[in-house]
Amino acid sequence: MTRYIFITGGVASSLGKGIASAALGALLQARGYSVKLRKLDPYLNVDPGTMSPYQHGEVFVTEDGTETDLDLGHYERFTDVNSSVEDNITTGQIYNKVIERERRGDYLGGTVQIIPHVTDQIKEFILNNNKDVDFCLCEIGGTVGDIEGLPFFEAIRQLGNELPSSRTCFVHLTLVPYIAAAGEVKTKPTQHSVKELRSIGIQPDILVCRSEREINSSEINKIAIFCNVSQNSVIQAPDVDTIYTTPKVYMQNGFDNQVLASMNIKRVPKINLRKWNKVVNSINNPKSEVNIAVVGKYIGLKDAYKSLTEALTHGGIANKVKVNIHWLDSEAIKNKNDLRGLKKMNGILVPGGFGKRGVEGKILAINYARINKIPYFGICFGMQLAVIETARNQAGVKGASSSEFSKRKNSVIGLMTEWEKDQKKFTRDDESDYGGTMRLGSYPAILKSNSLVSSIYKSKNIQERHRHRYEVNINYKSNLEKFGLKFTGLSPDGLLTEAVELEGHPWFIGVQFHPELKSRPFSPHPLFASFVKASIDNKK
Ligand code: GLN
Numbered sequence: 072m073t074r075y076i077f078i079t080g081g082v083a084s085s086l087g088k089g090i091a092s093a094a095l096g097a098l099l100q101a102r103g104y105s106v107k108l109r110k111l112d113p114y115l116n117v118d119p120g121t122m123s124p125y126q127h128g129e130v131f132v133t134e135d136g137t138e139t140d141l142d143l144g145h146y147e148r149f150t151d152v153n154s155s156v157e158d159n160i161t162t163g164q165i166y167n168k169v170i171e172r173e174r175r176g177d178y179l180g181g182t183v184q185i186i187p188h189v190t191d192q193i194k195e196f197i198l199n200n201n202k203d204v205d206f207c208l209c210e211i212g213g214t215v216g217d218i219e220g221l222p223f224f225e226a227i228r229q230l231g232n233e234l235p236s237s238r239t240c241f242v243h244l245t246l247v248p249y250i251a252a253a254g255e256v257k258t259k260p261t262q263h264s265v266k267e268l269r270s271i272g273i274q275p276d277i278l279v280c281r282s283e284r285e286i287n288s289s290e291i292n293k294i295a296i297f298c299n300v301s302q303n304s305v306i307q308a309p310d311v312d313t314i315y316t317t318p319k320v321y322m323q324n325g326f327d328n329q330v331l332a333s334m335n336i337k338r339v340p341k342i343n344l345r346k347w348n349k350v351v352n353s354i355n356n357p358k359s360e361v362n363i364a365v366v367g368k369y370i371g372l373k374d375a376y377k378s379l380t381e382a383l384t385h386g387g388i389a390n391k392v393k394v395n396i397h398w399l400d401s402e403a404i405k406n407k408n409d410l411r412g413l414k415k416m417n418g419i420l421v422p423g424g425f426g427k428r429g430v431e432g433k434i435l436a437i438n439y440a441r442i443n444k445i446p447y448f449g450i451c452f453g454m455q456l457a458v459i460e461t462a463r464n465q466a467g468v469k470g471a472s473s474s475e476f477s478k479r480k481n482s483v484i485g486l487m488t489e490w491e492k493d494q495k496k497f498t499r500d501d502e503s504d505y506g507g508t509m510r511l512g513s514y515p516a517i518l519k520s521n522s523l524v525s526s527i528y529k530s531k532n533i534q535e536r537h538r539h540r541y542e543v544n545i546n547y548k549s550n551l552e553k554f555g556l557k558f559t560g561l562s563p564d565g566l567l568t569e570a571v572e573l574e575g576h577p578w579f580i581g582v583q584f585h586p587e588l589k590s591r592p593f594s595p596h597p598l599f600a601s602f603v604k605a606s607i608d609n610k611k
Contacts, residue, residue, distance in 0.1 A: 072238065073201040073202065073204055073205065073206070073207050073238075074205065074206050074207070074237075074238045074239070074240070074334055075197065075206075075207050075208075075209060075230065075234065075238060075239050075240070076095065076206060076207070076208045076209070076239075076240045076242060076330060077209050077211065077227045077230075077231075077239070077240070077241050077242065078091065078092045078095075078208060078209065078210045078211065078242045078243075078244065079211045079214075079215055079224070079227075079241070079242070079243050079244070079268065079273070079275075080211070080213070080214045080215070080243070080244045080245070081214055081215045081216075081243055081244070081245045081246075081260075081261070081264025081265070081267065081268065082214065082245045082246040082260045082261065082263075082264050083214065083246050084213070084214055086244055086245075086246055086281045087244075087281065087308075087314075087317075088142075088210055088244050089110075089141070089142030089145045089146070089210060090145050090149075090314050090317055091242075091244055091279055091308065091317070091321070092108060092142070092145075092146070092208050092210045093108065093142075093145040093146045093148070093149035093150065094149060094317040094318045094321050094326075095208060095242070095321065095326060095327060095330065096108050096146065096149060096150045096152075096206075096208050097149040097150055097318045097347070098318050098321060098322055098326065098327035098342070099205070099206050099327060099330075100150055101318070101322075101342050101343050101344050101346075101347070102327065102331075102339065102340045102341070102342050102343075103340045103343075104205040104206055104340075105203065105204045105205050105206070106150055106152065106204060106205065106206045106207075106208060107152060107158070107201060107204040107206070107207045107208070108143075108146040108150065108152070108154070108158065108207075108208045108209075108210070109157075109158045109159070109160075109196075109197065109207060109208070109209045109210070110139070110140050110142050110143060110146075110158065110159045110160075110209075110210050110212060111160055111161075111193065111196070111197075111209060111210070111211050111212060111223050112140055112159065112160070112161040112162070112212040112213075113161070113162050113211070113212055113213050113217060113219040113220040113222075113223055114161055114162060114163070114212070114219065115161070115162050115163045115166070115219070116161055116163050117161060117163040117164055117167065118137070118138045118139065118159070118161060118163075118164070119138060119139065119140055119141075119161075120138035120509075124369045124372065124374075124375035125369060125371065125372055125375065127140075127141075128141045128372065128374030128375055128377060129141045129144070129374060129375055129376060129377045129378060129379075130538070131143045131144040131147075131377075131378065131588065132511060132512060132536050132537070132538045132585065132588055133153065133154045133155055133156070133158075133512065133536075134153050134154075134155065134512060134513045134536065135155045135156055135512050135513070136511035136512020136513070136536075136537075137154075137155065137156040137158075137159065137511075137512070138511065138538070139154065139158070139159040140159055140212070141374060141377050141378075142210060142212075143158060143159055144377055144378045144381070144588070145314075146158075147588075147591075148378075148381060148590075148591055148592060149318070151591055151593075151594075157196075157199060157200055160193070160196045162219060162222070165189060165192050165193055165196070165222075166189070168192055169183065169188050169189055169192050172188075185221075185222050185225075186222075186225060189222045190222055190225050190226040190229060193222060193223055193226035194226050194229065194230060197209055197226070197227070197230065198230075209227070211223050211224065211227070214264075215243075215264060215267045215268050215271075216264075216267050221271070224268075224271050224273060225271065225272075227241070227273070228271065228272040228273050231273065236334075236335075237334050237335040237336075238334065239334070240276050240277065240330050240333045240334050241273055241274070241275045241276050241277070242275065242276065242277045242278075242279060242330065243264070243265060243268060243275035243277070243278050243279070244278075244279045244281065244308070245260065245261040245264050245265070245278060245279070245280055245281065246260060246261070246280075246281050246282070247260070247261055247280045247281065247282040247286055247290070247294075248260065248282070249282065249283050249284040255290075256282055256284050256286055256290060258286075258290055258293050258294050258297070261278065261280060261294055261298065262294070262297040262298060265278070265297070265298040265299075269299070274299060275298070275300065276300065276304060276330075276333040277300070277304045277306060277326070277329055277330060277333060278294060278298060278300055278304060278305050278306065279306045279308050279321075279326065280294065280305060280306065280307055280308060281308045281309075281310075282307065282308070282309060282310075283309070283310050284309075285307070285309065286305075286307050288302075291305045291307075303325060303329055303332075304329055304333070306321070306324050306325060306326045306329065307324045308320070308321065308324070308326075312355075313351065313354050313355075313384075315347065315350050315351055315354060315592050316351050318344065318347050319344055319347055319348070319351065322342060322344065327342075346593045347593075349593070350388060350592045350593055353388045353391055354384070354387075354388060354393075356391070357387065357391055357392050357393040358391045358392060359392050359393075359607070359610075360392060360393045360394075360395055361387070361390075361392050361393070361394055361395065361417045361418065361603060361606045361607050361610065362395050362397060362415060362416050362417050362418075362606075363383060363394055363395070363396055363397065363416065363417065363418045363419070363420055363603075363606060364397045364399050364412065364413055364416040364418070364419045364420065364436070365379070365396055365397070365398055365399065365420050365421075365422060366399045366401050366404070366419065366420070366421050366432065366433050366436040367398070367399075367400075367401060367421070367422050367424060367429075367433075368400070368401055368402065368424055368426075368428060368429040369424075370398035370399070370400050373398075376422055378585070378587040378588050378590070379420075379422050379450070379587045380396060381587070381590065381592075382586065382587035382590035382595070382596055382599045383396060383420075383599060383603070384592070385590045385591065385592055385595035385596065385599055385600070386590075386595055386596070386599035386600050386601075386602060386603035386604075387603055388592060388595055389595040389599075389600035389603065389604075390600065390603050390604050390607060392603065392607060394603060397412070397416065399412055399413070399436070400429070400432075401421075401429030401430070401432035401433045401436070402428055402429040402432060403432065404429075404431075404432030404433075404435050404436060405431075405432070406435070407435065407439075409432070409435070410435060410436065410439050413436060413439055413440075413445070416445065417445070417446070417606040417607065417609045417610050418445065418446040418447070418448065418578075418602060418603070418605065418606030418609065419436055419437075419439070419440040419445055419446070419447050419448075420447075420448040420449075420450070420453065420602070421433050421436065421437060421447075421448075421449050421450070421452065421453030421456060421457075422450050422451070422452070422453055423450050423451035423452050423453065423538070423539075423585060424451075424452040424453075425452070425475070426475070426476065427475075427476035427477075430456065430476055433452075433453070433456050434456050434459060434460050434463075437449065437453075437456055437457050437460045438460050438464060440579065441457075441460065441461075441573060441576065441579060444576055444577055445609060446577060446578035446579070446602060446605040446606045446609055447573075447576075447578070447579045447580070447581075448578075448580060448581075448598070448602045449580070449581035449582070450581075450582060450585060450586070450587065451537075451538070451539055451582070451583060451584065451585055452539075453581060454543075454568075454570075454571060454581025454582055454583055455473055455484045455541060455543065455581075455583075457556075457571065457579075457581040458483055458484065458543050458547075458551065458556065458568075458571060458581065459471050459472060459473065459483055459484065461551055461554055461555075461556045461573075462481075462483045462547060462550075462551060465551075465554040465555075465556075466547075466550050466551055466553070466554050468481055468483060468547070468550070469481065471483045472484070473485070473541055474486050474541065475540070475541050482544060483543065483544055483547050484541045484542065484543055484544065485541060485542065485544050486540060486541055508540070509537075509538055509539055509540050510537045510538070510539055510540070510542075511537060511538055512536055512537060513534050513535065513536050513537075514534070514535070514536075514537055514562065514569075514584070515532065515533070515534050515562070515563055516532075516533050516534075516535065516560045516561065516562060516563075516569035516570065516584070517531060517532060517560070517561055517562075517563055517569075518530070518531045518532075518533060518559060518560045518569075518570065519531075519557070519558075519559040519560070522557065522559035522560075522570075522572060523559070523572050523578070523580060524559050524560055524570045524572060524580060524582075524598075525559070527597050527598055527601045528597055528598075529597070533560075535569075535582070535584035535585070535586055535589065536584055536585050536588045536589065537583065537584050537585065538585060539583065542567050542568065542583070543558075543567075543568035543571075543583070545565075545566055545567070545568060548568075551571075555573055555574040555575055555576075556571055556572075556573055556574075557571065557572055557573070557574055558570075558571055559571065559572050560582070560583075567583070568583060569582065569583050569584065570582045570583070577605060577608070577609065578601070578602065578605035578606075578609075580598070580602070582598070586598045586599065587599070
């Protein structure tokens, strides 16, 4: 029997609703329950695949190749449960389905309305395929009061009525701001937010109150009275140094206990937080520090590289060091003089990216890493540009480029027009839609024995997640290998390049996939662990 926990937000966005949901999932797991997390996004886009990382942060890609909201990355990192196409829905998808049904005549001539047709579709999404889990946690994007969120709130309100009360729990995350001039925290915004929620028929069971200061007992009492909950149901959620301490802090403040109590679960299993304590211990007690430069385009918004920064932190956990990330704007690198910032760096990373802007700056940084033997990690675009760098500067391929940003002939990187997955053929061309037409999700790769990558993975067969349109033109393989750039990872048919590495360099690896998506705090991805280690060794 699956129970449902609905997590909504109020007062302001960016309070960490995704992390709160993920941490609650982790706590329930630590008590031996099985969990699943889902995200309901009230925007009209079909998926975040075509949304700008500046606006929306990173696009997280699941094993099955769904482009999803970055909160699903938090869910996976905290619970280690892989998400799928069933776990993220948007208003765009809901309306698509409703309109499709209407065109098919499924509604038998009835008037199609928000209630019940849209809300039914949302409920179907929430309830679908949950039999195997004890708890399904559903986070509603946005904040209460947003017009576009209303159908989602209405759908969960209905579920609250339709399911027995022991099977649902409504959690509301709010802000309790500290007003310096008054020297106290203020509960009014929370009161208003809950009032808004109650006006659409939802009485929260638990309030999670984000605050930079401690909320004292009289303020907790006030929140409880005005919001119609018990004092025990007002959970403090203070700011923390590292997100990985949230499970422990929430547990100490009674979050999971109260959630279980609200669903009338009497015999609560004991909690085991050993794995989280180890992670936090490693983060809080680093032996040293290491400086990694990330040369990218979207450095103004750190959320654009969320999984990447987390994976670097995990690499630090694996080596018990603190990883200091230095963001370098590739557009500001016009010539070699602009590379001064790289001098103090122990490692250089070029992450995934799209489009022409900033490309030449990234190539200059890669050239610097290659020549000065600084550990280099190229991810997706970062690998493609490393291939272009060697082609141009070593192998003499004049004007070597990618058809993504240059229409010249020497496309060392070219548009992929056909590929296979699970015995299905996918095709695309220049005219194809932008959404969902990339090579997406998990694909196998075969690593060459005696290569650095295979020694890092301790395996020759790997599965990693992809999100790209272009591929290395395999016809350049033998020419580039002559100059030391070895193609050490290929697709099983040998046509697609999955990994390259530079001979005679301490650590220079490019991968076509996104290893950061599979890294977890308690099981850091081997490539990130190894890259951080190589960067530490580079300090000596
Ligand atoms: N823009 C490149 C491509 O589409 C790389 C994509 C990426 O880095 N994710 O192939």
